[in-house]
Amino acid sequence: MTYAKQKPELKLVISIGANIPGILGDPIRTIAAMRPHIEKSIIEWNIALNHPKIDSQNFDKSLSFQWAPLFETDPLGGPIDQPKFINTVLVVEGEGFASVTPNEKAAKCLMKKFLELEKIAGRERENIEIIWGPRSLDIDFISWGGLQINTDTLILPHPRFSERNFVLIPLAEVLSKTQGKTKRISSQNIWPE
Numbered sequence: 001m002t003y004a005k006q007k008p009e010l011k012l013v014i015s016i017g018a019n020i021p022g023i024l025g026d027p028i029r030t031i032a033a034m035r036p037h038i039e040k041s042i043i044e045w046n047i048a049l050n051h052p053k054i055d056s057q058n059f060d061k062s063l064s065f066q067w068a069p070l071f072e073t074d075p076l077g078g079p080i081d082q083p084k085f086i087n088t089v090l091v092v093e094g095e096g097f098a099s100v101t102p103n104e105k106a107a108k109c110l111m112k113k114f115l116e117l118e119k120i121a122g123r124e125r126e127n128i129e130i131i132w133g134p135r136s137l138d139i140d141f142i143s144w145g146g147l148q149i150n151t152d153t154l155i156l157p158h159p160r161f162s163e164r165n166f167v168l169i170p171l172a173e174v175l176s177k178t179q180g181k182t183k184r185i186s187s188q189n190i191w192p193e
């Protein structure tokens with residue numbers, strides 16, 4: 001019998017959300033405007049991780065960026081009267097990840113880049129923020145392969161992602177296109193829906 005080889009899980013999963021305008025416009029415009037910056041940050045981070053083995057000229061071709069559609073979602077937690085969120089999820093895979101074992105130092109470096117990107121979109125953290133309150137851009141680091149860390153600045157996998165439909169539903173959309181096929185079996189007497 002021939003077995004399929006189990007590849008190590010090396011995906012990077014990121015959740016992006018916004019529910020108030022920032023300097024780049026309303027939440028949809030903000031997320032759309034930040035999309036290339038998010039990809040560029042991940043490419044640069046990955047080049048730095050792989051240097052000098054990878055030819056940076058062609059490097060971006062070896063990463064695939066799979067974006068979920070945009071979803072409008074009810075705020076989960078925080079002030080009850082805050083605006084609805086726009087959410088999406090990004091899954092990154094590729095050859096470029098194959099040679100790097102997910103590790104705390106590199107993950108923290110990427111988290112730092114995400115915080116910088118939030119700032120570019122006009123998110124202010126100087127004032128005390130309302131917990132789960134309105135924000136012009138939020139980038140949550142959901143997971144990197146099977147890396148488990150629990151530090152002051154970064155916890156992976158994100159400790160609340162499995163309770164959050166605004167993460168799970170966009171993520172399921174991406175995975176339904178990229179992982180093995182699933183086919184719904186039409187309703188039968190043995191399995192009433």
Ligand SMILES: Nc1ncnc2c1ncn2[C@@H]1O[C@H](COP(=O)(O)OP(=O)(O)OP(=O)(O)O)[C@@H](O)[C@H]1O
Pocket residue numbers: 111131132133138139140141142152153154155156157158159160
């Ligand atoms: N996996 C993670 N993703 C994003 N931020 C994280 C993570 N783990 C720890 N943090 C830290 O949490 C801090 C606060 O993040 P933030 O204000 O965006 O939280 P939040 O999005 O309001 O809430 P939640 O953490 O429940 O998503 C960040 O400065 C970051 O250093």
Ligand SMILES: Nc1nc2c(c(=O)[nH]1)N=C(CO)CN2
Pocket residue numbers: 016017018073074075076077078085087132138140166
């Ligand atoms: N719908 C929705 N609710 C939230 C969101 C979010 O992105 N979307 N982010 C939160 C803190 O990360 C808390 N609540």
